Amino acid sequence: MTGSAYDALHARFNRLGTIEEALAILSWDYATMMPKGGANARGEQMSVLQVIAHQQLTAPDLEDLFGRAAMEGGRDVWAEANLAAMNRQWRKAIAVPADLVAALAKATLECEMIWRQARPDNDYPAVRPALSELLNLTLQAGQAKADAFGLGLYDALLDDYEPGGRSAHIDTLFAELAGFLPDLINTAIEHQAKEPAPIQPQGPFPIVRQRELADRMMRALGFDFGHGRLDVSAHPFSGGIPDDVRITTRYEEGLFSRSLMGVLHETGHALYEQGLPAAWRRQPVGVARGMSMHESQSLMVEMQACRSAEFMQFLAPVAREVFGGEGAAWEPENLHRLETRVRRGLIRVDADEVTYPAHVVLRYRLERAIIQGELGLDDLPGAWRDGMKELVGSVPETDREGCLQDIHWYSGSWGYFPTYTLGAMTAAQLFDAAKRAVPSIPGDLAKGDFSNLLGWLRTHIHGRASSVPGEVIVKEATGAPLGTSVFRQHLERRYLGRT
Amino acid sequence: MTGSAYDALHARFNRLGTIEEALAILSWDYATMMPKGGANARGEQMSVLQVIAHQQLTAPDLEDLFGRAAMEGGRDVWAEANLAAMNRQWRKAIAVPADLVAALAKATLECEMIWRQARPDNDYPAVRPALSELLNLTLQAGQAKADAFGLGLYDALLDDYEPGGRSAHIDTLFAELAGFLPDLINTAIEHQAKEPAPIQPQGPFPIVRQRELADRMMRALGFDFGHGRLDVSAHPFSGGIPDDVRITTRYEEGLFSRSLMGVLHETGHALYEQGLPAAWRRQPVGVARGMSMHESQSLMVEMQACRSAEFMQFLAPVAREVFGGEGAAWEPENLHRLETRVRRGLIRVDADEVTYPAHVVLRYRLERAIIQGELGLDDLPGAWRDGMKELVGSVPETDREGCLQDIHWYSGSWGYFPTYTLGAMTAAQLFDAAKRAVPSIPGDLAKGDFSNLLGWLRTHIHGRASSVPGEVIVKEATGAPLGTSVFRQHLERRYLGRT
Numbered sequence A, B: 001m002t003g004s005a006y007d008a009l010h011a012r013f014n015r016l017g018t019i020e021e022a023l024a025i026l027s028w029d030y031a032t033m034m035p036k037g038g039a040n041a042r043g044e045q046m047s048v049l050q051v052i053a054h055q056q057l058t059a060p061d062l063e064d065l066f067g068r069a070a071m072e073g074g075r076d077v078w079a080e081a082n083l084a085a086m087n088r089q090w091r092k093a094i095a096v097p098a099d100l101v102a103a104l105a106k107a108t109l110e111c112e113m114i115w116r117q118a119r120p121d122n123d124y125p126a127v128r129p130a131l132s133e134l135l136n137l138t139l140q141a142g143q144a145k146a147d148a149f150g151l152g153l154y155d156a157l158l159d160d161y162e163p164g165g166r167s168a169h170i171d172t173l174f175a176e177l178a179g180f181l182p183d184l185i186n187t188a189i190e191h192q193a194k195e196p197a198p199i200q201p202q203g204p205f206p207i208v209r210q211r212e213l214a215d216r217m218m219r220a221l222g223f224d225f226g227h228g229r230l231d232v233s234a235h236p237f238s239g240g241i242p243d244d245v246r247i248t249t250r251y252e253e254g255l256f257s258r259s260l261m262g263v264l265h266e267t268g269h270a271l272y273e274q275g276l277p278a279a280w281r282r283q284p285v286g287v288a289r290g291m292s293m294h295e296s297q298s299l300m301v302e303m304q305a306c307r308s309a310e311f312m313q314f315l316a317p318v319a320r321e322v323f324g325g326e327g328a329a330w331e332p333e334n335l336h337r338l339e340t341r342v343r344r345g346l347i348r349v350d351a352d353e354v355t356y357p358a359h360v361v362l363r364y365r366l367e368r369a370i371i372q373g374e375l376g377l378d379d380l381p382g383a384w385r386d387g388m389k390e391l392v393g394s395v396p397e398t399d400r401e402g403c404l405q406d407i408h409w410y411s412g413s414w415g416y417f418p419t420y421t422l423g424a425m426t427a428a429q430l431f432d433a434a435k436r437a438v439p440s441i442p443g444d445l446a447k448g449d450f451s452n453l454l455g456w457l458r459t460h461i462h463g464r465a466s467s468v469p470g471e472v473i474v475k476e477a478t479g480a481p482l483g484t485s486v487f488r489q490h491l492e493r494r495y496l497g498r499t
Helices: A005-032 A035-056 A060-071 A077-095 A098-121 A124-149 A153-157 A169-192 A207-221 A259-275 A291-303 A308-323 A332-339 A354-373 A379-390 A418-437 A441-446 A451-460 A471-476 A485-496 B005-032 B034-056 B062-071 B078-096 B099-120 B123-147 B153-159 B167-193 B207-221 B255-273 B291-303 B310-321 B333-339 B355-371 B377-391 B418-437 B441-446 B450-461 B470-478 B485-496
Strands: A228-233 A240-243 A245-247 B230-233 B236-242 B244-249
Touching: A005 A060, A005 A077, A005 A240, A005 A245, A005 B034, A005 B153, A005 B310, A005 B333, A035 A077, A035 B005, A060 A077, A060 A379, A077 B005, A098 A124, A124 A379, A153 A354, A153 A451, A169 A379, A169 A418, A169 A485, A169 B333, A207 A228, A207 A308, A207 A471, A228 A259, A240 A259, A245 B005, A245 B062, A259 A291, A259 A332, A259 A451, A259 B441, A291 A451, A291 A471, A291 B099, A308 A332, A308 A441, A308 B167, A332 A485, A354 A379, A354 A418, A379 B485, A418 A441, A418 A451, A418 A471, A418 B450, A441 A451, A441 B244, A441 B310, A451 A471, B005 B062, B005 B078, B005 B236, B034 B078, B034 B099, B062 B078, B062 B153, B062 B207, B078 B123, B099 B123, B123 B153, B123 B355, B123 B377, B167 B355, B167 B377, B167 B418, B167 B485, B207 B230, B207 B310, B230 B255, B236 B255, B236 B291, B244 B255, B255 B291, B255 B333, B255 B450, B291 B418, B291 B450, B291 B470, B310 B333, B310 B441, B355 B418, B418 B441, B418 B470, B418 B485, B441 B450, B441 B470, B450 B470
Parallel strands: A228 A245, B230 B244
Antiparallel strands: A240 A245, B236 B244
């Protein structure tokens, strides 16, 4: 198809994807390596590359290329899906006027900066005007996309994180969660109170040893250090590019498990990126299928596989050896109890597997209500407290531990939150399907052998990239559309001891 | 001057400079952090950004902007120099046809790749065809620039590294060097043979301790860690950007001085970058004034200041403390003798201060002869051996230790070599002037106090950036044009004990 309009688009999106790759590395460096004095220059570098990327995506001749490509034949299904994904990305980009894009970028920077001070100051009123301005611009951009695609306003925002996701479906799923979670949290806490209290292994755990343990676990999971790194940053993340995945963690000398579980989580993200098809690098069809699928891969590794009783059989002796630990605290059963402890916490990022979805349901409800104009920003702190009481059973005394805790809204990410819990549900459903397909998986994990699990994920998830909608991937991999029942069963088995 | 053509150019070059900054960080990451598997993607990223930068610099409307800016008044001397430097950069870029730029980039990659294997294989014939092709394209591009600027061919190539540099002047200076260096090398070796033989401190020197020593020395020199880092790479370099300078070293457990002296050298480069005027970031007038001035700053720190007997008074006790050393090897006088030892080596990068310029004179002679068509590439290995015999007094038995040792020609850098020794001469002349202006400097160095020296450099070199020609900077800072006499005096004092 040399010389075709599709080929020309392929080259354009390759260039666009390459600029985005450069941005990903610069962003990683910003968070891990850059001295403070480099921040202003880095801001300029990233802003200029973002402008250039936007110019590539809104070049005037793309309309003609898309028109001609639509008339061409002979594309296979991947190329067809790629063309559709390119077209979608382009239509989104041209839907939002350039001056709105610029205003949004500026308002995001300002609001985020004010939030960084307002959170430690516990001063929601200080950031409320900037949040209001940012929300207003976000809704304008969302409405422009909603109009272009015939979507509702929330769905247009959601679509940036969850392509093809619909709030009507999330409403149903989250109503089910809200129906059983508060009881399940109560029962799990009561159930665990009757078990032996877990014993915390005593440190210090030298950082160099923690790094060694992380390295060994990452290798066991199948992380390819020829195409990635592990470093340190204030807020752990998975970044970089599929050929060079950069994950980070943060070490505390007094507690090794928080960093370790974080590393396992980010490794799940990284394995997805490393498993994307090399033939479609930098093309829209070749990227991961949205945030909920991404989160399903991190939670598959962290929650489903690595907090299982089986995995603890493998982890416990290795960790004991690395740290020179002794005694009952290092028994697999104890580590398992420690790493599956349910608590009515106030902070989402510290939440356990059972309360976490309740945190997310709250945020989803609130952002839906705000976006639909049913809840004003002045009423957010109170609505937060009410929702926490209902869903988690604990109430924050400060906004710092309440509606100021998460960066998302203050950086313009409205419509992101539900993907965390959609990911958790997807992970449960995929892990269940993988075990049905390969019954040896739990036993494999007890030996630290992830090859069967990873192989299944490579075939059913990673290798498919964005070639079909996420719901098709889930249905074909598990035999059923995404629902809450397998997730609920998983929670009841692990936290209530039901089999 | 809002809305002026000059302002528009300023904005264009700001964007161009920002892209170049992004490239600098990506290039640093490539050499320090990137896993091997990221190389292909990184190559694409850098190539795309280079193409975009070239498009910025050759945009069709620049000609009109330069025409209009020439008619505008009211610019101060810096803005005037900036406009001239922009114009020069633009004329250079448009002088070379786009297809030649592309062919040159391709030939450079190929030749460099073949050289990377040919050097360890000691196989000059294997790389000669690729070198011939690359040279041919380099000369075509050089001729295009020579025609555009009315320069000779060698001077057009030199100009990329040494703006305004002229081979007629270098011919004179290097003829003087060639006149006294062979004798000086002989006499220095004889002189040192009569002194006590230096004692090598015995390791191992743990890398973490070497890093600590490097850190302490960099801080003493005035390196700002809020705007820079020290890392590890296979080939040490100074990279990054003025607001975020990234220098590197390579540690050997058995020998601390090689890494330390390298760090001091790169710190000299870094201090220059950190001292450039912040008001002119990313503008052509705000960058360092060519490679010889840059090398003068690294050699000022490494050779003039830090290999002095005075500095060793400061270094010796600190190094002894860091490594827990004992005995005569750690006496300042012994370390000074060790770090100023003259040897007839074969390898430029390992050469001492006295033989180094002889290596450079040889390379300059050879590249001049090749470029002028007086020496064919087939005759290069023999001419190399003859020149080594004459200038250094030692002859390589293999091309690996001969004409294959340096990457420069094999990566298309013809006209670069003389800047090393112009830098060494400049460093000697500047250090002499600084000591005349601030007589306490030698005593300061013995106490590890670099503030007076750095202050003098900030005023006379760093802060001037590219606002005037390099020869003006040297003349105004030292009271005389660049010559060989102060350099010769310095060598005779240090290596022959003449006062």
